[in-house]
Amino acid sequence: MSIINNTNFSETLKFWPRHNEAIYRRLESKHSWVENGGDGAAGDPLENEMILNIGPQHPATHGVLRAVVKLDGETIQGCVLDIGYLHRGVEKIAENKTYQEFMPYTDRMDYLSPYSNNVAWCLAVEKLAGIEVPDRAQWIRMMMSEIARISSHLIWMGVGLMDAGAVSMFLWTFQAREDIYEIFDEVAGARLTVSHSRIGGVATDLNAAGINLITKFAADFPAVLAGWEKLLNRNRIWIDRNVGIGHLSAEDVVRMGMTGPNLRGSGVEHDIRRFEPYLKYNDVDFIIPIRTEGDALARYFVRLDEMKESIKIINQCLDKLKTLQGPVRANDAKKSSSSKNEVFYSMEGLIHDFMYTDTGVAPPKGAASYHAIEAPKGELGFYLQSDGTGNPWRARMNSPSFTNLQALETMMEGGVMGDMVILIGTIDPVLGEADK
Amino acid sequence: MQFLQLDFIRSDRGLQIMPEKLTNGIKAPKTLPFEFVPQEAETAVLNNPHAKATTLVDDVLDAMEASFGTAVLERVVYAGERTVRISTDSLLEICTWLKETQGFTYLADLAGIDRFTEEDRYEVFYNLVNMTKGKRLRVVIRIDEESMTAPTLCDIFPAANWNEREAWDMFGLRFEGHPDLRRMFMPEDFEYHPLRKEFPLLGVPGSMALPPQVPTGELTQDPFPAAHGSKTPWSFEEVESEDDV
Numbered sequence: 165m166s167i168i169n170n171t172n173f174s175e176t177l178k179f180w181p182r183h184n185e186a187i188y189r190r191l192e193s194k195h196s197w198v199e200n201g202g203d204g205a206a207g208d209p210l211e212n213e214m215i216l217n218i219g220p221q222h223p224a225t226h227g228v229l230r231a232v233v234k235l236d237g238e239t240i241q242g243c244v245l246d247i248g249y250l251h252r253g254v255e256k257i258a259e260n261k262t263y264q265e266f267m268p269y270t271d272r273m274d275y276l277s278p279y280s281n282n283v284a285w286c287l288a289v290e291k292l293a294g295i296e297v298p299d300r301a302q303w304i305r306m307m308m309s310e311i312a313r314i315s316s317h318l319i320w321m322g323v324g325l326m327d328a329g330a331v332s333m334f335l336w337t338f339q340a341r342e343d344i345y346e347i348f349d350e351v352a353g354a355r356l357t358v359s360h361s362r363i364g365g366v367a368t369d370l371n372a373a374g375i376n377l378i379t380k381f382a383a384d385f386p387a388v389l390a391g392w393e394k395l396l397n398r399n400r401i402w403i404d405r406n407v408g409i410g411h412l413s414a415e416d417v418v419r420m421g422m423t424g425p426n427l428r429g430s431g432v433e434h435d436i437r438r439f440e441p442y443l444k445y446n447d448v449d450f451i452i453p454i455r456t457e458g459d460a461l462a463r464y465f466v467r468l469d470e471m472k473e474s475i476k477i478i479n480q481c482l483d484k485l486k487t488l489q490g491p492v493r494a495n496d497a498k499k500s501s502s503s504k505n506e507v508f509y510s511m512e513g514l515i516h517d518f519m520y521t522d523t524g525v526a527p528p529k530g531a532a533s534y535h536a537i538e539a540p541k542g543e544l545g546f547y548l549q550s551d552g553t554g555n556p557w558r559a560r561m562n563s564p565s566f567t568n569l570q571a572l573e574t575m576m577e578g579g580v581m582g583d584m585v586i587l588i589g590t591i592d593p594v595l596g597e598a599d600k
Numbered sequence: 601m602q603f604l605q606l607d608f609i610r611s612d613r614g615l616q617i618m619p620e621k622l623t624n625g626i627k628a629p630k631t632l633p634f635e636f637v638p639q640e641a642e643t644a645v646l647n648n649p650h651a652k653a654t655t656l657v658d659d660v661l662d663a664m665e666a667s668f669g670t671a672v673l674e675r676v677v678y679a680g681e682r683t684v685r686i687s688t689d690s691l692l693e694i695c696t697w698l699k700e701t702q703g704f705t706y707l708a709d710l711a712g713i714d715r716f717t718e719e720d721r722y723e724v725f726y727n728l729v730n731m732t733k734g735k736r737l738r739v740v741i742r743i744d745e746e747s748m749t750a751p752t753l754c755d756i757f758p759a760a761n762w763n764e765r766e767a768w769d770m771f772g773l774r775f776e777g778h779p780d781l782r783r784m785f786m787p788e789d790f791e792y793h794p795l796r797k798e799f800p801l802l803g804v805p806g807s808m809a810l811p812p813q814v815p816t817g818e819l820t821q822d823p824f825p826a827a828h829g830s831k832t833p834w835s836f837e838e839v840e841s842e843d844d845v
Contacts, residue, residue: 179819180809183783185788186788190782248783248784248786251786253795255770256794294648294650294679297649419757421758421760439734440652440734442652532676532681533679533681534727543708545727547709549713558713558714570761
């Protein structure tokens with residue numbers, strides 16, 4: 165039975181008719197394997213094929229994800245994802261901004277861990293222009309990125325559990341996130357869109373209050389996490405809703421190019437922090453949690469363990485920062501913004517500041533490089549091409565959510581409708597960066 | 601106050617004069633190279649502080665050149681990264697070879713590049729990763745403005761699917777044999793390819809229909825209807841819906 169044969173979309177849909185028609189045609193053309201007699205009561209949607217639109221404004225889709233699914237009873241026969249409802253064309257914007265000007269835009273990409281994005285962008289530009297970053301700045305960046313990783317995983321946990329029906333977890337994780345917001349507020353001056361990293365270092369050094377907050381958080385959080393684990397790890401409902409759901413083998417995830425915890429939940433040992441170590445990840449002691457089951461539960465345990473490892477890294481950073489003093493920004497006015505002392509008290513400094521704001525870093529003509537970091541959701545990389553001016557010629561963002569969402573169609577097909585929200589949660593997409 | 605000392609970095613080009621101090625102890629006026637001089641990539645830093653060991657793939661490139669000969673057109677090294685440009689016709693062959701014999705089983709990224717005024721205007725790059733040996737390689741093909749087509753990589757790397765759709769959406773590059781070449785971000789009703797250099801940053805007015813402000817209203821082309829006198833009804837006001845009519 166064809167669903168769309170008798171439908172003239174240009175008449176029924178006045179808004180983007182060609183777009184919707186293409187989606188339904190794609191859904192129709194998909195191979196479906198669920199054998200069904202189809203002799204149920206006519207007109208009963210539970211007995212017949214049914215097309216259901218989920219999103220883009222459904223709260224369980226974690227943003228503006230739109231999924232069009234073909235249902236047979238409760239089984240998902242085919243699924244077509246439609247993204248782009250948050251498309252702002254940041255790659256185009258980046259081409260029209262200086263390198264430093266674009267940095268605040270990265271806050272709005274993966275808005276659950278803005279600090280990681282800042283660091284990813286700055287590292288990419290530093291690689292392109294060959295800028296060396298002072299050690300202290302690297303340790304600060306690493307510590308704050310790990311805090312951002314925890315904050316991102318907390319959202320995944322809270323929202324994922326709320327989707328499964330545990331609303332109290334959502335409130336508890338937001339309590340912990342509030343502590344993290346306070347840290348960012350103290351360190352960067354903003355709670356969500358931190359924009360703390362600078363090309364060549366960070367904006368400000370940590371102050372005593374910030375270090376105290378981080379120390380307190382790193383000391384308290386493991387106990388909080390242990391409490392949640394007590395609640396969840398043997399929780400019958402949570403386990404049953406996750407075990408065996410969205411199973412992907414190690415070959416599958418590599419084939420489909422998934423990254424981050426989704427990759428490691430299927431037993432693939434790949435983490436950019438080990439694969440091509442950046443910042444000071446070579447100097448800290450931590451493990452990469454890996455599970456081999458490849459289902460939603462495995463990914464839950466991977467992310468849980470990652471939070472514990474992050475705390476381990478944060479503690480080592482705190483220890484290191486006690487003894488490691490020094491500048492937090494490269495002392496080179498051509499490559500990094502000058503310090504306020506220079507700008508306020510010297511003519512050259514003022515001119516440098518003006519030039520840096522106006523043109524900024526100008527990597528050599530024809531330069532092109534790719535730098536990736538392990539963001540909370542996976543490999544976040546920027547491929548930059550320079551034409552010798554202060555604006556990138558091409559700024560390509562390889563965002564983990566986009567990469568991971570690609571596999572969601574495959575994961576959903578053959579599953580049941582009730583697991584859909586669990587599957588979206590286990591992928592952990594942020595549409596801000598998937599839609600670019 | 602650790603930044604107070606004003607030691608500006610001296611570069612080896614430009615206009616600066618640099619006697620550190622005059623004999624009477626007063627600093628000489630410095631003429632700093634403020635004017636903008638684009639550098640060529642060759643003169644750039646060779647020892648990049650962010651260079652990674654994973655990008656040292658010369659053995660793979662040598663083997664590729666030995667096997668495919670003239671299909672390998674160009675090898676570029678910047679910041680330790682190896683980029684190899686191959687001919688578009690042998691893309692599938694070389695990628696299959698990379699995957700099956702060299703272990704590059706993971707496609708990390710794929711995207712288009714608009715070179716605008718150059719010959720062979722478009723480029724597509726493929727970021728391939730060998731997970732077991734820890735290698736990363738970038739393969740580049742160039743596409744002529746006349747043809748605008750490249751072979752699809754979906755059969756070898758299913759991960760290429762959405763990225764190729766994105767390249768089609770953003771640059772208008774067609775991938776031959778792609779199973780589902782729809783637009784990725786923009787709606788099908790949109791007629792432009794926004795990441796091309798000639799597409800204006802502000803967009804093309806009237807290129808995309810926007811939803812009406814009330815359910816029964818007309819589609820609009822105006823992104824700021826409220827600023828132009830159109831009033832949205834308050835939430836407590838009953839709006840006549842299609843069902844009522």
